[in-house]
Amino acid sequence: MADLVVFGTGDIASLAHGYFSKDSPHRVVAFTVDREFRQGPTFEQLPVVEFDTVAAHYPPGRFAMFIALGYTRMNTVRAQKYQAAKAQGYELVSYISSRCTLLTDNPIGDNCFILEDNTIQPFATIGSDVTLWSGNHIGHHSTIRDHCFVTSHVVVSGHVEVGSHCFLGVNATIRNGVTLGPRTLVGAAAAIMHDTEPDSVYVSAKARKSSHTSGDIKL
Numbered sequence: 001m002a003d004l005v006v007f008g009t010g011d012i013a014s015l016a017h018g019y020f021s022k023d024s025p026h027r028v029v030a031f032t033v034d035r036e037f038r039q040g041p042t043f044e045q046l047p048v049v050e051f052d053t054v055a056a057h058y059p060p061g062r063f064a065m066f067i068a069l070g071y072t073r074m075n076t077v078r079a080q081k082y083q084a085a086k087a088q089g090y091e092l093v094s095y096i097s098s099r100c101t102l103l104t105d106n107p108i109g110d111n112c113f114i115l116e117d118n119t120i121q122p123f124a125t126i127g128s129d130v131t132l133w134s135g136n137h138i139g140h141h142s143t144i145r146d147h148c149f150v151t152s153h154v155v156v157s158g159h160v161e162v163g164s165h166c167f168l169g170v171n172a173t174i175r176n177g178v179t180l181g182p183r184t185l186v187g188a189a190a191a192i193m194h195d196t197e198p199d200s201v202y203v204s205a206k207a208r209k210s211s212h213t214s215g216d217i218k219l
Contacts, residue, residue, distance in 0.1 A: 060089035071149035
């Protein structure tokens with residue numbers, strides 16, 4: 001159990017506060033942000049301190065930290081704050097939902113945010129600073145490298161390697177044996193059948209409006 005400072009004051013920080021408070025041994029005691037983003041003295045009824053002074057208020061060794069940021073600039077903003085917190089000496093903790101089906105014996109990295117209804121099959125490997133939103137399938141013998149963001153209802157099949165800083169959109173599917181190059185962006189509902197190059201973007205065809213009305217359809 002650790003008393004915990006959460007970096008961020010946005011939606012993900014609010015969710016992290018809720019998840020850690022209700023479903024973990026950790027206790028959130030404060031929030032921290034960069035000086036220019038501090039909008040008030042409290043958030044979720046807890047103190048907000050500036051990141052350049054956080055160690056004076058909540059020293060590493062006595063307090064741990066969690067970086068609660070999204071996927072801005074292909075996860076690089078979150079990765080930078082992750083490195084900055086480590087440089088200050090903070091232990092970075094992970095949240096793994098009690099409603100996650102965690103079947104791998106491989107250790108989960110630090111600063112991961114793994115929500116409910118994820119299935120992580122045997123022999124899968126999850127790196128550090130990885131977000132798995134709710135309802136994903138991570139197949140056997142697959143690896144998700146550091147600083148990735150997987151949204152919801154994504155299927156990562158067996159023996160897949162997801163390179164660092166990747167983003168996988170809602171309902172994306174990755175075929176078995178595929179390697180995603182670092183910083184690959186996979187859009188919502190896209191199916192990836194072959195290896196991808198670093199910094200590549202894959203999007204699926206968007207739904208188009210039919211000339212019919214819903215009243216024309218007999219269900």
